[in-house]
Amino acid sequence: MATNRGAKEPAFNEVVFQGKAKVVRAFISGLVLGSGRNALVYYSYLDGVHHEGKAEKLAELVGVRESDCHVIVDADTAAWLRGLSRTITAETGLVVTANRRIRGASMAIRFEAFGPRYDDEITGVLGALPAGLKLVGFEHEVRVDPKAGRGLAVYSPAHAFEASGRGAVTGRVDLLIAFKRDLARYPLLVAADIELKLA
């Protein structure tokens, strides 16, 4: 994926195509490659960006609703696609149903850890977020019960150390997607789908 970093903060749009996700992905990839553009492109279904509810998914499954593919692209590429939308429909049958500016993005996170080492590791990750991302509403709770750590309990298991936390990480969508990918290294830290705030 090419980068398109200038001096100004990059802006992003969510473009919605009506059509099968894999077809849209193949088309966009070909279009971008063919044009030689430096485009930033993310696919919501691949990167854990919320794009449809359970009801919509069910409607798609039973064939009541057309499937669609939500694509996040930099603002320049979004403008370019807007200009091409009629041609795209005429040539491929894919319809662009929405093309809206993303004003912000956030991702709920939560974790539970049963050893100080893992708690330290996770709070360390959350305490040193990449520039452009912010941790909001973070609640952290640690419970130490030395009596619970008597060893191998079989019928009354309780951990001597229990830590939990919840909150949300907000910021630019591309940074948030990169951060979410990185979280795969921390299985105890559960990240929800990224929620987009659209203009």
Added chain:
Amino acid sequence: MPTIIPPHGATAADPVGLLPLWSAAPFACTLLSIALFPLLAPHFWHRHFAKVAAFWALCFAVPFLIWNPAEATRGIVHILVIDYVPFLILLWGLYTIAGGIYIGGDLRGRPSVNVAMLLVGTFLASLIGTTGAAMVLVRPLLRANAWRRSQVHVVVFFIFLIANIGGSLTPLGDPPLFLGFLHGVPFFWVTKALLPHMLTATLLVLAIFAVVDTVLYRREPAKPAEGGRSRIRIEGLHNILFLLGVMGAVIVSGALKLPEVTVLRLGSHPVTVPLQNWLKDAIILLMGFLSLRTTKRALREQNGFSWAPIQEVAYLFAGIFITIIPALAILKAGSDGALAGLVGAVHGPARYFWASGTLSAFLDNAPTYLTFFNAALGDLGVTEAMVPGLLGHASQLAVLNPEFVHDLQAISAGAVFMGAMTYIGNAPNFMVKSIAEEAGIRMPSFFGYLFKWSAPVLLPVFVVVTLLYFA
């Protein structure tokens, strides 16, 4: 084995069997407490489980003693002497000895290594008990797979095989089977009778594991350096001798016929204990103490050994065994008891397999086994003393009864296998989950385990076992 159970049709001789069904409510409450408190209020339960168990035991024992002091005293002394104390001694002995065996080394969690470890552990569970095998093997397996991103499935299949299915080949393997042994089931009957069922279930579950583990292994972004061989180091191996001592004591106690000692002469029948039972308990205690004396403390520390599980079993099973008295007596009373409907409804091995299994999945499998064991006796109108004969062993009291053989196979397999269905189905399940969580693995929730893992993997396997052996 002594019998104090009157033959079918003579239940009036055991008035406990004619108690109303609600007298078994404290038993149900004890089992539900064990099932629900760890999920709903783990810290409260951890601190107060002994008081809760004592409370339910008193709920039954006090009215019972007021109602009929002689029968109540006899019933309580009988179950404590015949079931509870030997049960506790065996678990203590196996756990103590297993805790002295340490497996170290630099194993690497590749599919072949994981399959081999699960296979060895599955068979080891029948020798040192599911709790002992889980304690000895869970840390080596976690260490071996610590480099992997996907570890949950390894722990889940460990619970399926080592903490449950593997314990089905001897009475040492899983508490329900030892209770069966205490009630007349010959030691090696289980080995012979459950071997095909166990092998089928193990091979199917292991095959599924191999596929899942291989797929997930290939998806790992980084793999450990190739070339080095996985090395394994076992310390405290002399404990195998003590383990053999325990096995020998249990086997010999089933074969010897020494005089019986009357412990209590009160109520409708005296409480008697055959001398060989005390001999067995004494040998197990001796083996346990020898293990403690001769094994380096460091080995136990490396296993994370503590007395907590035995304390838990001691407190909780005191409550279980006291409150189970009316339930067992009512079931033994068969068509004369308050559970005549249940006894009449559960017929045939398939139903016994699924009924004992379903209850074992959500309640502790040891009392569940005992309940269905007695239901099967009540169903056929036979007594405990006839059990060896009914299972085909030389006896003057009964001859081989294929119906009982199939029923008991189904009850045994159901109670042992389906303990794997939930975290609360068998004692080591929770222990393995806790150890894995403390090692940084995000284990599934109670329902996550049930719906994402045990139901999709195990239910089809149990259907195959049913079709092959119980249909």
